[in-house]
Amino acid sequence: MYCTVCHHVLEEDRIVNEVSFADKGSGGSGVVGKFIRRDIAAGNSEMTDGSAQTLANSRRRLAQIADGLSISENFVDAAQRLYLIALNGGFTSGHSSQVVSAACLYVLCRRSKTEHMLIDFSNALRMNMFVVGNCFLKLLRRFNLDVPIVDPSFYINRFVGALQFGEMRGRVTATALQLMPPA
DSSP states (O other), X not given: OBOTTTOOBOOOSOOOSSOOEEEOTTSOEEEOSOOOOHHHHTTOOOOOSSHHHHHHHHHHHHHHHHHHXXXXXXXXXXXXXXXXXXXXXXXXXTSOHHHHHHHHHHHHHHHHTOSOOHHHHHHHHTOOHHHHHHHHHHHHHHTTOOOOOOOXXXXXXXXXXXXXXXXXXXXXXXXXXHHSOOO
8 A cells, every 4th residue: 555645665565464365257166366375475574576676776776766867765765666566566566676766767757847947857767758748658658657747837936047148037027927927
């Protein structure tokens, strides 16, 4: 179970101490649930099946992307939780792990209304923006995530600063904001 607002994992792999069966459409029945290896069920937190390596790799990828875009470590932690949800939900199969990592980070940037744009992530990965955007949209739909719509005027300061207008920066910013349609 996880919070749909902050993606904090509340409970993982709910384990029950009983056997239950369900009827199949063909008239038979089957056991409900999944088998858990004895070492994990006994409380051994070491994961030997590659899942620990997968999570470590995703953490490294997220940290690299975040470092390149000056994104806080808090975002990396939250993106790691979202990546874990995507991994457990089967979303990562068929998608590049780099692209899924970028999409997870972008979801959090949009929710926090940072100045990061999708093109920043595609540039950091040196990938087509539509590949990253497509994965981002699929992630939103698959896990029913909400992100606020970006107000274009939010980026005016970023672009005016990048264009180095010097003393005219204030006037250019004010004029650009006047030209923006109301949100």
